[in-house]
Amino acid sequence: MPPDRPRRRPTLYLTDVATIVLAVASLLLVVSVVQPLAGRFALPTSVLLALVGTTIGAAASFVLNSPTITAFDAVARPFAAPPVTAAVFLDCFLPILLFQAAVTMDIRRLLEDAVPILLLAVLAVLVTTGLIGWSVSMVSGEALIPALLLGSIVATTDPAAVVAIFRDLGAPARLTRLVEGESLLNDAAAISIFTILVSLLKSGGAVAVGPAIGHFVLSFGGGILLGVAAGRLATSLLPLFHGDRAAEMTLTLALPYLVFIVGEDELHISGVVGVVAAGVTFGSTGLSRISPFNWAFLNELWEQLAFWAGSFIFILAAILVPTLLVDVGVRDLLLMVTALAAAMVARMVVLWGVLPPLTWLKWSAPVSTPYKLVITWGGLRGAVTVALALAVTEDPGLPETVKRFVAVLATGFVLFTLLVNGTTLRAVIRVLKLDQLSPRDEALRDSIVALSLVDLRDSLAATAVDYRMSEPAAAETLARYTRRIEAATRRRDDHAATLDAERPEMLERDRLAVALVALASHERRLVLDHHAQGTASRRVIERLLHGADVMADAARTDGRSGYVKAVKKIARYTIGFRFAHFLHRRLGIETPLARRLAERLEQLLVTRMLLDELVRFISQKLTRFADERLLQIVRDIVDNRHDRAQRMLGALQAQYPEYSVALERRILDQAALRQEQQAYRGLYEEGLIGQELYEDLSRRLRKRQAAVEVRPHLDLSLKPGELMRRIDMFRDLAPEQAERLGKLARPLIAVPGEKLVRKGDRGDSVYFISSGAVEVILPGSPVTLGRGDIFGEMALLTGEPRRADVVAATYSQLLVLHASDFRRFLGANPDIRAAVQRILDSRLTADAQRSGPVLRVS
Incomplete structure (x- = not known):
């Protein structure tokens, strides 16, 4: 008989791996069930998760504290006291959320609103911290530093619920961008201020403004440098993976954690800013290094990871709420209302007081009043606030009174913004009509709908023929789409007529x-x-x-x-x-x-x-x-x-005609290899070739693809000897003369529009055109010089300043001789000196005919 399996302990403890796995699996089940419920009740998922998590935490605490209900103690214990610390929120979940938001962010559109985003992310956090701290300190009699600590904790916003509402209602993209952009950086600002204030509380020292500001700037700046460097390094590694999707995805998963931990724990700079900078850098430079198919998979992967991380943050934070809100009194509620009012006023001060002057100075695009109202009311708080409050309660160096003060007020603040602001934000957006398109966008929408429906109707007609559908069925379906097309066209024309009149x-x-x-x-x-x-x-x-x-x-x-x-x-x-x-x-x-x-x-x-x-x-x-x-x-x-x-x-x-042909040949070779690959894939999917043969053909194809992936090398052909042979006056030189000239001359490539000679300069060189063309800018019309011509010689021979600009008309290959070398060369070569003299005489004559004897061409 098989040996008896070891019996489990009747009571499960937090140290049991099976208990933790069971709790995580149970929460995953809850998260999956909450999704359809949130859609049915028209609530943001994060709000419903907060409600469910709070209910779970309260129920688990009730079961454990009940003297009569003991059968479920083992199940309730991990939910009543989950093995969750502030480090779990900040080190495990926060990097995922930050990196996902940053890597998918359209950085170019984000830069358009850089000023208001920075105001909301940095200045608003500072103002909110200060105003909440001062207000709560005045009302409660609490010391200023603990009150400021509370302000820094609740100053950071969480965009998850707000953005979900925006997307459900079709709110303007710019409004979503402002809220998401703010959330990327205000966590870093709040955490930096939080760190400074905790240090002050522990040391009991006075507030040193200068060092505090220095630390804040260093933390931000260092985080940016670290993130950009790490993002660049990561993208430089991508070509080594040769399109291996698993390797590329693994790299992106490691990147935010490495940046966050190294920044926070090793370099003592902002890991939050570092992760954001790394995500933005990777997102802006990685697209050209990862295939579009792998990039689409990357976006889907990170969206899923962010969904799991965000869901766990909200539900775990909510489970802790009953523990943090023990013994709440009327005084606590009064202070909570004070903090909420101060936070609202702080955001209004920034949006209505600071932003308009910047708009007037054209440093920022205007932000409309409805946008400002929604941003003010939509300042929801979430898991980062709970995590920072939890960090205070876990810190043994802080007084118990400060721990309770911060934990109660911060947790209550989060619950209020989620349950009140979060549930009413949808109505606020509708009252302000931000869920409605402008007349121009409505006309555009109807045009796009009509265009799409026409294509769809044509495709359906072809499908009906291919599948031999009966004429009545096809006619009825196509007629329905025809009516929709006509309706969309009428709406478009009505909107257009209204706008045309206005x-x-x-x-x-x-x-x-x-x-x-x-x-x-x-x-x-x-x-x-x-x-x-x-x-x-x-x-x-x-x-x-x-x-x-x-x-x-x-x-x-x-x-x-x-x-x-x-x-x-x-x-x-x-x-x-x-x-x-x-x-x-x-x-x-x-x-x-x-x-x-x-x-x-x-x-x-x-x-x-x-x-x-x-x-x-x-x-x-x-x-x-x-x-x-x-x-x-x-x-x-x-x-x-x-x-x-x-x-x-x-x-x-x-x-470079030969190089151009090589490039075109490379493009055609790549097209042929792609078509060959598609042909093999089609044969394999149709069952005409087996897997072994398909893999063999694919391996051979990859080797040929690797050979054409490398761009051919461009030879600039700047050997002086080759350039001289293209110039007529140098063709009859003796070999030793040509060799001597080759050592003196310097080859040069001129690009279109490049100014080679400037009017008024002292001449120090003469130029021989081996290929290409230049233009001498003279009064009236420019003179074009081409292969075999010389320019710049007149200033050397006459000693006068250059009298005209010379600009490259095309890509040109030139030989350049310094003045002293040019004179020695002419002295040693009478035939070439005579040829140059003839050119000089002809140009002087042309000058005299054009504008008098004093004018010199070069």
Whole structure:
């Protein structure tokens, strides 16, 4: 017979792993059941979790304290006294919530409201801490430091319930962004102030303003530096994983915990700010290093992790509420009301007192009064407040009176904001009509609905034919969609007519802005498609995504003029390109410039492909969204972009034709490999080839893909000997003369628009054009010089300042000779001296004919 299994103890204790696992599983069950209930009762999930958790904690305490009910003591004990400390909230759950919010945050849109977000996240926390501390101290007679400690604990807001309500009601995206942005940083501000005040309480010292401010700034600044560095390091590791999704997800899970613990415990800076900075950095730079499919999975994974962490925080914090609210009296309620009123006043002071002057100075976009009211009323408190209150009760260095004072008031504060503000916020939003779309957005919505329904109806008609559905069934279904299309079209026309009557010019600009935003958004999707297909390198994808974001933001803010300015801005040389060109021109270092030129050629090549796809998008999709006049404006804008990109691409291709062909061949090879991969996948899914054969084909395919993933190297062809052979006057030089000249001459690449010679400068060099073209800016019209020409010689031979600017018209390869070397070279080569003299005489004659004998060309 098998041996008897060991008998369990009749009473389960917190040290039993099985008990803890059972409690966690039970709470997971509760969380899953709460979701549909919250939807049915139209309550935020966090509010309902708080109610359920408080009920569980109260029931467990009642069972344990009851002398008659003893059968359920083992079950009630882990819920009455859960093994939860402040460290569990702050170290386990908070990094997940912060990182998820940061990594999915649209940083470009967040920066648009940086000023009001920082005001709410930092200044509002300081004002709230001070006002609550002063008010509660005055009413209660409590010392100022404990009262300020209470203020710092309740100053931080929790956006979970508020954002859930916003999304349910369709509140404006900017309102959601303001609340989420505030929550990312105010935890750090509150925790920093909390830490300072706890130290003061323990030491019994006076408040030292200077060191406290220094500590606050150091904590914030250090957290930002740590987070950015860690985020950059993490994204730099991603290419090593070669698209392995499990490895990439594991890295993102480790990142926030490493930053938080190292920041808080090792470097003594804000781990909260560090996690936020790491998440924002990873989210803004990781998209181009992770495939779109893996990025979508990352978002889903972190959304699930944040849901679990947020749910556990609320329910565990709520379970602790009955323990923290023991022996609440009337005096406590009075102080609670005082703290609540002070918190409201503090937010109003910042929103109505500080923000308007900043708006007037154009440092911040305006925030409307309805937004301010919702932000004020929606300042709910949550788990971080409970965690900090719990940390006070666990600290043996603090007096018991301070522990009770903070625990009772902070917990009551949280319950009030959740149960009163949280349950009434939906009604406040509806009264302020923030759940309603503007007339312009309603017209846009109906246009999009009509467009989508037309596509759906056409698809349904094709499906009915494919599946041989009866004509009555198909006709009835299609007629229903036709009626919906007609209704949406009528509503759109009614809204448009109303807006046309009120402000026709504004409506036209709005429509064009919406169309351009849609165009930029579609361009971004196309860039991600190319990223998924491996068409372009990572750095090029990053720049193209950045460009699409810049164009969308500019069109959203300034319409057509903003979009056009953004296009011009994107086309400029980047700081990295300018630095690489500086290294080449001043120090003769070629490798960085070769890399940047290769990237620019690749970017222009992909941009031309994107613009071709955008033309098709306009013809196939935007035609149902806008009238012909508006479409023509959009087409003209895209055509201008196409012409500009083609000119810039042609200039590079003319200089490096072989490299351009190699890049195009690489793109075609990648397309062929993708199609081959899809073909193998289709054969495997249809059962025509087995798994072993499919895996073998896939392995071979991956090896070929790895070979074409690396962009070919660009040779700048800057060997002086090769450059001299392209210049006619140097072709007849003896080998020893050519070798001597090659040692004296310095090769140079000029980029379009670069000013090579400045009017009024003293001449110190002469330039020979090996390939490309430059323009001499003269009165009347510029003179173009091309391959084999020379410029800059007149200032050297006449001793006068340069009399005209010379600008590179295309990418050009030049040979540069210093003045002294040039004169020695001419002295040793009479034939070349004669050729240069003839050029000089012809230019002097042209000068005299143009504007008199005193004018010199160079």
